Amino acid sequence: MRIAPVQPDDVYDTEDGRRVVLIEQQVAVISAVAAVLLDVVAEGETDLDVVVGRLTEAFGEPPDGGDARRLTEDVVRDLAARGMLRVVSRK
């Protein structure tokens, strides 16, 4: 999967790591994980494996034996549905 950034109209990072995003006249709060994910993707079109690596580096392995790749895909899908990034290739 390859992911591309979408430029938000404004962002505000808060002390708890979460981020407020204004995009397309909508204001939304995203998690600290999602904020880091967007930072990684903001550098340019990015492969999901790179994103998974960077998130694991920042937050460690998921608890309870969770699958980092699957969890990252979930966040990507959520952010894509909210117009905050684009999935340019599913492969």
Next chain:
Amino acid sequence: MTATSDDTTESPQPDFVVSALGTTVGIRWVGGAPAEVLASELRTWSRCRPTDEELEHEADFEVTVGVRGALGDVPEEQVNAVGADVVEALEVATAAVTICAIENIAGERLMLHACAVADPDTGDAVVLVGPSGAGKTTIAGTLGKRWAYVTDETVAIDVDGVALAYPKPLCVVDGDRKILHSPDDLGLVASPAEVTVAKVFLLDRRPGLEAAEVEPVATADAIALLAEHTSYLTRLDEPLQWLGGLVQVTGGVDRVRYGECVQLEPVLEALLGGAR
């Protein structure tokens, strides 16, 4: 908003002019209004009189007002505020004035749907944000007897946290009607022209609650919730920075749950002192 009811070359003068959020709005009755109606309307806007300096210039906007069936030759669609009777026309006109004002300063100030009261001496203000039905006018009409009545509808804040007072008429439900009242007639304390926002609350009215409950709202959630109660937010440069700055400078936003507005008095007393 400008009147389009008269296409003649001479522009008719407004019956009177009000100052709303730094914007002057001329109000002109179409079809004429009895002198007692004009006197009453002037009184309801008693706290929003323009300064001599503002009166030196033509009003920024004009709102035409009239009663349906008594508009003379002017088509209804060309009148900004039409009511079934004088009372309804005045209420519609008040909303039209506010719309003119907020459109005029869009992009210059952060505008929250909120009521506010202030310490009349220091100008420190508490802003209570909420949607229609959250009790803003009732709160302003009650707490404004103790602290200065800043507004019951829109708080327009600059980048330094200074807000313009907008002590407009209060629209109070009386039976099945809404009646405009002058803040003077309600005995509300006069506000300084500008106030400094000291605290922001998100209103959560819970009928039946016996005492007010206050809880802090995390910054990210506060920004998102405040954004829901703004006008022309995206006309500001970096609108989230405005909201975040307000949250920070006021020490964080709290949610206040309350049943009756008198329950808010101890909450405000802790912030503004006893006043009156």
